[in-house]
Amino acid sequence: MQDRAFSTIFWSDCRSSPITVAVALRAGSLNAQLQVRGICVAWADLLIGTTTLELGYQVATRNERHVAVIPGISLSSALASPQAAKLKPVPTLSFQEARDLVLNQLRRDGGLPASELVPLLAAHGRVLAQNITADRDLPPFHRSVRDGFAVRSADLPGSFTVIGEVAAGTVFQGTAGPRQAVEIMTGAPMPQGADCVVMVEHCQRADGKMTTDRILAPETHIAKRGGEAGKGDMLLTAGARLDYPAIALLAATGHSGVEVYRKPRVAILATGDEIVEVDQTPLDHQIRNSNAWSLAAQVERAGGEPIILPIAPDTEPATRALIETGLQADLLLLSGGVSAGKYDVVEPALKALDAEFFFDRVAIQPGQPVVFGCARNKFFFGLPGNPASTMVTFEIFARAAVEILGGATDSPLPMTLARLTRPFHHRPGLTRFLPAVVSGTEVTPVDWQGSGDVPSLCRANAFLVADPEKPDYVVGDLIPILFK
Numbered sequence: 001m002q003d004r005a006f007s008t009i010f011w012s013d014c015r016s017s018p019i020t021v022a023v024a025l026r027a028g029s030l031n032a033q034l035q036v037r038g039i040c041v042a043w044a045d046l047l048i049g050t051t052t053l054e055l056g057y058q059v060a061t062r063n064e065r066h067v068a069v070i071p072g073i074s075l076s077s078a079l080a081s082p083q084a085a086k087l088k089p090v091p092t093l094s095f096q097e098a099r100d101l102v103l104n105q106l107r108r109d110g111g112l113p114a115s116e117l118v119p120l121l122a123a124h125g126r127v128l129a130q131n132i133t134a135d136r137d138l139p140p141f142h143r144s145v146r147d148g149f150a151v152r153s154a155d156l157p158g159s160f161t162v163i164g165e166v167a168a169g170t171v172f173q174g175t176a177g178p179r180q181a182v183e184i185m186t187g188a189p190m191p192q193g194a195d196c197v198v199m200v201e202h203c204q205r206a207d208g209k210m211t212t213d214r215i216l217a218p219e220t221h222i223a224k225r226g227g228e229a230g231k232g233d234m235l236l237t238a239g240a241r242l243d244y245p246a247i248a249l250l251a252a253t254g255h256s257g258v259e260v261y262r263k264p265r266v267a268i269l270a271t272g273d274e275i276v277e278v279d280q281t282p283l284d285h286q287i288r289n290s291n292a293w294s295l296a297a298q299v300e301r302a303g304g305e306p307i308i309l310p311i312a313p314d315t316e317p318a319t320r321a322l323i324e325t326g327l328q329a330d331l332l333l334l335s336g337g338v339s340a341g342k343y344d345v346v347e348p349a350l351k352a353l354d355a356e357f358f359f360d361r362v363a364i365q366p367g368q369p370v371v372f373g374c375a376r377n378k379f380f381f382g383l384p385g386n387p388a389s390t391m392v393t394f395e396i397f398a399r400a401a402v403e404i405l406g407g408a409t410d411s412p413l414p415m416t417l418a419r420l421t422r423p424f425h426h427r428p429g430l431t432r433f434l435p436a437v438v439s440g441t442e443v444t445p446v447d448w449q450g451s452g453d454v455p456s457l458c459r460a461n462a463f464l465v466a467d468p469e470k471p472d473y474v475v476g477d478l479i480p481i482l483f484k
Contacts, residue, residue, distance in 0.1 A: 095431040098362040106404040126260035127407040132236040137226035142190040146221040149181040150194035159211045197221035239409035261407030266304040267326035271312040271337035291335040302402040320349040336385030366451035367393035388451035417478045418443035424473040435460035
């Protein structure tokens with residue numbers, strides 16, 4: 001790629017006199033090599049604007065950091081390559097901004113997966129890939145919803161001659177005339193002539209007679225034919241997740257099998273030299289790979305098919321190779337290696353694969369350095385390595401991706417409000433997701449030791465969600481909660 005040279009540029013900061021800086025700018029790169037007063041300085045990160053060039057550099061001999069702003073220079077031609085556009089710094093987003101971005105990207109570019117026919121027994125929790133209509137009126141007949149006596153409402157109150165009975169699954173062959181009653185069971189079809197049901201609790205029966213003092217309107221205690229749905233009515237639409245009422249409806253409409261969307265395959269890659277496999281004995285400075293397994297459980301609950309990859313060491317080539325393997329799945333989840341540490345190699349490895357970063361920092365805790373992007377036409381998330389950070393960022397961001405890639409039309413967060421049982425304080429500026437116990441309409445924060453404290457997470461059944469602009473809460477305040 002051809003270098004673009006901007007010869008003499010005059011620059012100064014607030015602490016020094018003007019310095020002449022010779023800049024050799026490589027088109028499409030975020031790096032420039034500088035010569036300042038004859039001192040060779042380190043490679044520098046660039047913030048690219050259309051009319052300004054900001055150079056953040058480190059002088060090798062003094063370990064100082066300065067920023068130069070050179071107005072009046074048009075860099076649009078020098079940085080017209082798509083690589084340069086993709087690697088521009090991404091601003092920190094709020095929680096809601098980041099979540100909206102994830103939802104919008106997935107809805108726009110996620111696409112619909114292929115479908116498959118599964119037996120009804122295997123359909124629970126899957127995402128429907130076909131529309132379901134009523135094959136007949138529901139209910140298919142006028143149905144009693146109480147045990148009692150079927151009569152004509154115009155004859156109430158009074159005494160009636162009992163002329164027979166009808167149970168669920170049978171049909172009364174006669175007709176209920178004036179002052180006649182048919183004993184009827186819940187679920188049975190209404191006899192001809194009768195238009196209401198007097199509950200058995202409100203009747204007295206003796207010597208073949210039924211007496212009641214009740215006055216009822218027509219259709220009382222009757223489910224009308226077609227009252228729930230008419231033949232041909234839409235009952236379920238493609239994109240709906242099949243819960244147990246939906247399974248009942250499928251069975252009621254004669255579906256022993258149903259078309260559902262294929263589960264998205266989700267690759268899970270834990271990174272870090274400090275991680276060992278679950279069945280290994282860790283050394284004192286090592287920990288077992290718990291994040292991959294918690295993510296696998298979360299992926300499965302969200303409707304995905306988890307694929308746990310080998311642990312990636314803290315070297316860029318090995319991490320890049322495993323990322324390439326993970327990008328063969330429908331979604332890639334990386335755990336660890338996305339912070340700003342010296343050995344955090346995930347982002348450099350992704351950049352080497354020409355990744356596009358939609359965000360790489362969100363104003364939340366835990367999980368602030370969470371990454372979301374796309375590489376080789378596959379979405380990926382870089383989730384911070386502390387267990388709570390991994391779990392929270394999956395639930396509030398990556399879960400939606402799994403569900404939408406699985407064909408779901410929406411992915412709401414299971415949030416509600418509860419009243420605090422004790423005062424709560426946090427530093428403003430971040431939306432915080434902290435472990436808590438919800439009991440009824442009340443919530444109590446769980447004491448914990450930070451985002452690596454898995455035992456405290458197990459004691460919690462929810463996360464309270466602290467407003468970034470509200471530092472103090474008192475007993476009785478309503479606060480949002482996110483159920484685990």
